[in-house]
Amino acid sequence: MSKALKIAGLFLGLLFSSAAFAGDGCYLCGSGSDNNIKQCKYHGSDTQDQRKNCKNSGCKISGTASCSSAANVKVIDPN
Numbered sequence: 001m002s003k004a005l006k007i008a009g010l011f012l013g014l015l016f017s018s019a020a021f022a023g024d025g026c027y028l029c030g031s032g033s034d035n036n037i038k039q040c041k042y043h044g045s046d047t048q049d050q051r052k053n054c055k056n057s058g059c060k061i062s063g064t065a066s067c068s069s070a071a072n073v074k075v076i077d078p079n
Contacts, residue, residue, distance in 0.1 A: 026067040026075060027054050034058025041067055041077040053078040 025046065026039040040054035040061070051061060057078040067075055 024067065026065055027051065027059055027061045028063040028065055029054075029059035030062030031060070033060045036074055037076055038073045039065070039068060039075040041075055041079070043079055050079075 024041060024043050026041050029037045029040055035058060037057075037059050040057060040059040042050035042054065044050075046064060054061060054076075057076055059076070
């Protein structure tokens with residue numbers, strides 16, 4: 001196998017493994033959030049734009065977590 005082909009394979013492996021770590025998550029919505037919202041979903045990386053969308057939707061962000069699938073946890077998706 002040529003050196004260039006090995007380097008290309010390594011690059012592609014790193015590219016796909018990095019994509020696997022980028023995922024969706026949720027912001028925890030603290031006390032004073034609108035309409036009893038508990039979590040607000042974001043897509044991809046935690047960015048200022050993602051936070052702004054959730055804040056504009058009534059979430060007072062108090063942290064981050066994986067999204068809950070429990071029936072009693074209100075999760076919104078402003079995106």
